[in-house]
Amino acid sequence: MVKKRSIDEINEKIRGGKAVVLTAEQVAAMGKEMTPAEIFSRVDVVTTATFGPMCSSGVFINFGHTTPPIRMERITLNNVPAYGGIAAVDAYLGATETAMPNDQYGGAHVIEELISGKDVLLEASAKGTDCYPRTEVKTLINKDTINEMIMFNPRNAYQNYNVAVNSTHKIKYSYMGTLLPSLGNANFSTSGELSPLLNDPELRTIGIGTRILFGGTTGYVAWHGTQFNTGKPVNEYGIPVGNSATLALIGDAKQMSTRFIKAAYFERYGVSMFVGVAVPVPVLDEDLARRVSVNNRQIETNVIDYGSGNFEVLGRVDYDSLFSGRITVNGKKIRTAPLSSVRTARELADILRLEISEGRFFLTEPIALFKKTSGLNSLEIRL
Amino acid sequence: MASKRFVLTFPPDATGQPITYNLIKKFDIMINIVKADVSPGKIGHLVIEMTAPARVLKEGMEYIKQQDIQCDPIEKKITYREDLCIHCGACTAVCFAGALTMRRDNAELLFEPEKCVVCELCLKACPLKLFSIDIG
Numbered sequence: 001m002v003k004k005r006s007i008d009e010i011n012e013k014i015r016g017g018k019a020v021v022l023t024a025e026q027v028a029a030m031g032k033e034m035t036p037a038e039i040f041s042r043v044d045v046v047t048t049a050t051f052g053p054m055c056s057s058g059v060f061i062n063f064g065h066t067t068p069p070i071r072m073e074r075i076t077l078n079n080v081p082a083y084g085g086i087a088a089v090d091a092y093l094g095a096t097e098t099a100m101p102n103d104q105y106g107g108a109h110v111i112e113e114l115i116s117g118k119d120v121l122l123e124a125s126a127k128g129t130d131c132y133p134r135t136e137v138k139t140l141i142n143k144d145t146i147n148e149m150i151m152f153n154p155r156n157a158y159q160n161y162n163v164a165v166n167s168t169h170k171i172k173y174s175y176m177g178t179l180l181p182s183l184g185n186a187n188f189s190t191s192g193e194l195s196p197l198l199n200d201p202e203l204r205t206i207g208i209g210t211r212i213l214f215g216g217t218t219g220y221v222a223w224h225g226t227q228f229n230t231g232k233p234v235n236e237y238g239i240p241v242g243n244s245a246t247l248a249l250i251g252d253a254k255q256m257s258t259r260f261i262k263a264a265y266f267e268r269y270g271v272s273m274f275v276g277v278a279v280p281v282p283v284l285d286e287d288l289a290r291r292v293s294v295n296n297r298q299i300e301t302n303v304i305d306y307g308s309g310n311f312e313v314l315g316r317v318d319y320d321s322l323f324s325g326r327i328t329v330n331g332k333k334i335r336t337a338p339l340s341s342v343r344t345a346r347e348l349a350d351i352l353r354l355e356i357s358e359g360r361f362f363l364t365e366p367i368a369l370f371k372k373t374s375g376l377n378s379l380e381i382r383l
Numbered sequence: 384m385a386s387k388r389f390v391l392t393f394p395p396d397a398t399g400q401p402i403t404y405n406l407i408k409k410f411d412i413m414i415n416i417v418k419a420d421v422s423p424g425k426i427g428h429l430v431i432e433m434t435a436p437a438r439v440l441k442e443g444m445e446y447i448k449q450q451d452i453q454c455d456p457i458e459k460k461i462t463y464r465e466d467l468c469i470h471c472g473a474c475t476a477v478c479f480a481g482a483l484t485m486r487r488d489n490a491e492l493l494f495e496p497e498k499c500v501v502c503e504l505c506l507k508a509c510p511l512k513l514f515s516i517d518i519g
């Protein structure tokens with residue numbers, strides 16, 4: 001009996017409408033009753049997804065040239081600064097950049113408005129050169145007037161993430177949401193057994209060039225993400241405990257949907273952006289069958305005190321408890337709250353499942369796999 | 384006789400005054416504790432229903448405020464744009480009253496207005512700013 005299948009063989013099945021495609025939640029349920037060998041024999045592809053706040057996101061825009069032309073230096077979109085040091089009419093608009101003085105409106109909001117087709121106010125200035133004589137531009141743009149709008153997110157789809165609590169006596173506002181004092185709540189932010197990198201924890205099938213669903217349209221894994229760390233300890237199920245691998249993603253923002261790209265403002269932290277990502281994991285062998293059948297009880301993460309300032313680890317919990325609404329840390333029962341939308345992640349995993357089952361989405365062999373790393377550098381204050 | 388619900392917010396350093404005892408003994412107010420989450424060293428919340436003649440209720444409120452405890456009548460109502468909700472769950476983190484919870488089966492937000500004590504924490508906690516106060 002053949003114990004392996006290739007991506008080419010899977011694509012052949014997709015072409016013939018014969019591939020068996022299930023979501024990671026469906027396979028996690030199967031995994032409670034079937035062996036990896038049985039899952040391997042029944043399932044070809046597993047779809048995974050996440051829809052959470054991912055700060056490290058943004059778009060490259062090319063505005064098109066005016067007559068006479070300008071080499072834009074200072075650029076704002078709806079009063080939100082964009083980086084213009086990449087000449088001449090290119091800019092990078094980061095999701096967390098904010099408009100002054102309204103720090104509740106930022107890059108993510110502009111990106112969402114552009115995706116939805118709305119007009120956005122572009123203001124740019126420059127010193128003027130012989131070849132780019134214009135010094136000022138003020139006009140309205142939208143996604144049909146600009147040339148490119150390429151979303152390039154340097155750090156998305158974190159493989160696992162900490163649970164945030166607050167042991168102090170003061171309410172704390174963070175990118176992990178509002179943290180009530182005296183361990184009043186515990187906030188977490190992954191889609192658990194549905195999460196992409198938890199279904200292929202050793203990144204055997206996800207690498208450079210992997211085709212994905214990104215913001216609701218086709219996108220690609222461009223590189224490993226920043227702060228990529230494969231050196232984290234793993235639990236008995238091979239799952240890294242706490243933040244570990246990440247992905248840098250790229251896709252055509254003009255084709256994206258505002259259902260899967262949503263601007264967000266976290267109180268007294270700032271602007272962020274919910275990004276929808278769905279990744280197919282091919283079941284190439286029994287090892288991958290075992291990986292994709294991982295369930296929430298087997299995925300663990302650290303509970304970190306975000307209040308104290310030194311990010312002390314207070315305990316370890318599994319996602320089954322986190323989704324149950326209550327965890328126990330140091331003997332104390334704490335209410336839990338998610339920040340990442342499992343409902344939307346389910347929707348994305350199901351869209352990708354249908355796209356593959358119905359022969360519209362084919363899997364890719366990674367052009368290169370990611371190198372293992374042993375840890376991250378800290379920024380040393382040397383002055 | 385009038386019945387009214389109030390949210391009492393205790394500062395972390397609240398004195399150990401027996402508030403509900405005094406409201407009953409000194410003012411003859413009928414007290415029904417709807418929800419209590421008060422412990423030393425942290426901001427506490429007590430939701431009570433007080434029943435007494437309107438004049439006595441006013442005196443009771445004055446007494447509570449004199450103890451440096453915030454006393455807000457529940458007259459307002461929280462509403463949210465359900466159609467725009469992405470069901471992330473960030474609002475459930477702050478809802479000590481348990482009016483906002485995540486459903487385990489379909490992973491959707493469940494809002495039970497009858498449990499809401501109008502603490503207004505969800506207004507700030509929602510990353511999409513979908514909650515608002517209906518003054519009525």
